[in-house]
Amino acid sequence: MSSEVEAAFQAMRDLCRLIPTGGLKDRERVERDMEEMISRDYEPYFSGNAALHLLAACQRCGRCCREEKRVAVTIEDCRRIARHLGLSQKTFIIKYTQPHAFKGAAVGSARLLCKAEGEPCPFYDPFLPGCRIHPAKPQVCRAAFYLSKMNLLFCREEREIKAIPDCPADALLRERLAQFQSKIKDEPGERERLDALFTSPGPEVELFLLLLRLKGLEIYFGGDRAERLARRLGLPRLVQEDELREGALLYATALRYGCLSTGAKKKVTED
Template sequence: MTEGEKDPKEVAVLLLKATMLPDGEVFPRFDQPKYTPADYTRMACHILFRCQRCGTCCTTGDPIRLRPEDAAQLAKHLKIPLNRALKKYTIPDPKKPGVLDFKHILPCKFYDRLAGGCKIYAARPWSCRIFPFLGVYGSSDQVVVNPSCPGSVETMEILTRAMEEVQREQEGYSPSTEEIRRSKEHLRRVLDEL
């Protein structure tokens, strides 16, 4: 394991604990988002994921959706006014009122073929940040892995093996509610760091 990589078994332990109790039992306040076990699995996958820079996400994503905060971040990153960024780079999503899409896709206008990467990586939209572990957080009950992304396939294999190993090693172990809450909070911070 190289510096910066996470130990799959440590991530599996976090995931195992985080999925032992529903969020409602751990976060009784109404202002806390409620996530499903699949959501926590996605969060764990993001910890382990290593982009292999194949470009699949940048060359096949259609549409590439933007939230209002994504458009604002793009404008700030490009050092242009928001209205100019909206006019130059976005269109309204015809299927989702209030949602924006990038104008230029297939490949994404910000994909650099020569460098094999995104020119706006630090300001990439949420839809790009959560790729390739797709789903609607808080409602989806399964993790959808994009099979054309070699990094996602590898991540799921690594996490699955680590989960199986941890489950065998910790059979009969019952963490406290506090340990479960801390594991959930740790994984939730992953979303903020994407």
């Protein structure tokens, strides 16, 4: 067995340390609430894209910063970015944001970063290169591209997870997945073990899948809602990205192999 595969299995087992004495609490209710936030109809694409998000490393090429027409920010985003810049929340909102172009409950209190048409994001710096507030960037930027609403809709419609055009981070990730897949192919019995791991998951894998989905919700909706779900499960904290990353590599590889198929095309494609 390759060391990477064994490390991924061990990382999944290590997640069990987070379970409180007596097991997870109110799990069925929490999973129903998670279902209301993101329907299971989006699986395995939602969890698959969450896994890819954890594995990809932004190359700070600035494509998103230059091409996005609007950048929405939540109040939580404003608070976090203001703190990162050493500003008060009020000062940040006045200086850097404007009212959202849309109204209604779906938008809520969200605002837009001040950005002239055809201009890059105000926090894009071509000399870095990339985002000046990268550690505190808005939720929509953190979710792009894998967990953007448009990508999730596209994956569900096409029934597969395609490569993201012109994204160097995604290209590097696809190369890494191909190399890892090749290692598994060269190890006798590893492909079968990977298939069994996710088609008949044990308790450690079931916990990993729950926490991966919860992490995806955190990335998509923000930390506040995910933290409330974690507390209701009895977890001491939200799981960290590093704790899921090795398991995410196995999950993404299983998607690439088609191990999660149920007769339909559900995989990570190379093109």
